[in-house]
Amino acid sequence: EIFVWDHQSLDLKLPAFRYHISERIVALGFTFSGSHVISVGSDREATLAVWQVLPRPDVKKPMVPVATASAFGGGAVLGVVPDSRVDTHMHHFATFGTGHLKLWQLSKHNNTIRAKRASFASWGAPEVVTCVLYVRGDRIVAGGKGGELFFFEGGKAVRKMQLSKHQIAGLHPMRPASIMAVQGSGEVCLLTANPKGGGSSGDFELADLSGHPPAWACTPISSCCFRSNKIVTQSSTHLMLVTSDGSSQRRSNGRRLKLLTTQPSRAPTCLAAQSSGVVASGAMDHTVRLIKANGPDPRHGVHFPQAVTTVAFSEPSPQRPHHHGWLAIGGFAGMAG
Numbered sequence: 001e002i003f004v005w006d007h008q009s010l011d012l013k014l015p016a017f018r019y020h021i022s023e024r025i026v027a028l029g030f031t032f033s034g035s036h037v038i039s040v041g042s043d044r045e046a047t048l049a050v051w052q053v054l055p056r057p058d059v060k061k062p063m064v065p066v067a068t069a070s071a072f073g074g075g076a077v078l079g080v081v082p083d084s085r086v087d088t089h090m091h092h093f094a095t096f097g098t099g100h101l102k103l104w105q106l107s108k109h110n111n112t113i114r115a116k117r118a119s120f121a122s123w124g125a126p127e128v129v130t131c132v133l134y135v136r137g138d139r140i141v142a143g144g145k146g147g148e149l150f151f152f153e154g155g156k157a158v159r160k161m162q163l164s165k166h167q168i169a170g171l172h173p174m175r176p177a178s179i180m181a182v183q184g185s186g187e188v189c190l191l192t193a194n195p196k197g198g199g200s201s202g203d204f205e206l207a208d209l210s211g212h213p214p215a216w217a218c219t220p221i222s223s224c225c226f227r228s229n230k231i232v233t234q235s236s237t238h239l240m241l242v243t244s245d246g247s248s249q250r251r252s253n254g255r256r257l258k259l260l261t262t263q264p265s266r267a268p269t270c271l272a273a274q275s276s277g278v279v280a281s282g283a284m285d286h287t288v289r290l291i292k293a294n295g296p297d298p299r300h301g302v303h304f305p306q307a308v309t310t311v312a313f314s315e316p317s318p319q320r321p322h323h324h325g326w327l328a329i330g331g332f333a334g335m336a337g
Helices: none
Strands: 004-006 025-030 036-041 047-052 067-070 077-082 090-097 100-107 113-117 129-136 139-144 148-153 156-162 168-174 178-183 187-192 200-205 223-227 230-234 238-243 256-262 268-273 278-283 287-292 298-303 308-313 326-331
Touching: 025 090, 025 308, 025 326, 036 077, 036 090, 036 326, 067 113, 077 129, 090 129, 100 129, 100 139, 129 168, 139 168, 168 230, 178 230, 223 268, 230 268, 230 278, 278 308, 278 326, 287 308
Parallel strands: 025 077, 168 223, 268 308
Antiparallel strands: 004 326, 025 036, 036 047, 047 067, 077 090, 090 100, 100 113, 129 139, 139 148, 148 156, 168 178, 178 187, 187 200, 223 230, 230 238, 238 256, 268 278, 278 287, 287 298, 308 326
16 A cells, blocks of 8 residues: 655545555655655566656545556666656656666656666666766766766766775765765765766765764665755664765864664664655664754654555645645555555
8 A cells, every 4th residue: 555644744645545566665756846656566577656646636536556667677676766857748757776777757748658778888787776866957877786876968878987896875966066975885975977077076984973883883874865965874773964064075074973863673774855854764663763854853753564665755845835745655565654
């Protein structure tokens, strides 16, 4: 089942709806406008379903997907990323995972959906694409499990960088024209966003910041999310909040680290953030922890009957003053909340 919630009031916004028959939902996302939810199941074809949630559908009728497709037959899908470009005709988003990056278009007029595989050119696809960032228009940056960075234009890779042998856990646009890349080892690199030239303009280690746990107690960073100058990193043992000043200097007094949670009873699995500063962290202990990145402590947690595998936020809408954005949560047995 899939549920859509208001993350502030924790009110259920729509009746439960169901489509995936797979064991679990592996990826969830919203289109940039927040009008559609995109879900991917763990079946062999990695079935992708698109659901319209705004304008709110007739609650008296059963919900059905407006479009379905195979996201990636025979391989794993790890995430859904919306594109923020303004297009009066199409919603744009990407899915990624085992050895692939796929670019999607959903018609705003008749819900026709189409996709194409991005080309990694002569370099070949990495073993796993771990994160994707839309930079501007058709420019995309993708990070790999082996520390690779690929720069795309028009769906084709035009440049490759090898940062290290550690997984790229997250990518974030910085100003002016630079990108922040967080590696699983805890190293943070500042890179030029130009796909045709330039390299690292500076880096620093999270372990150098005051308040970082000792190395023996840490595990590799599996995912991270960004809002403004704040980074939230997640590993199997820690959830940390880093405030960055954007400096390219290895040591800077403007960076701060705060430990949000440590050694949960069962491992964290997913992470998402909203521009309002709210962060959601899901875990195998059936709990989604909602944290205000600007506040001192976690706000509250929501308990679900299934282990949580994926979370996603939609953004507040300027056209809807009382719409704070919604939260979608996916887990085992095809359940999402």
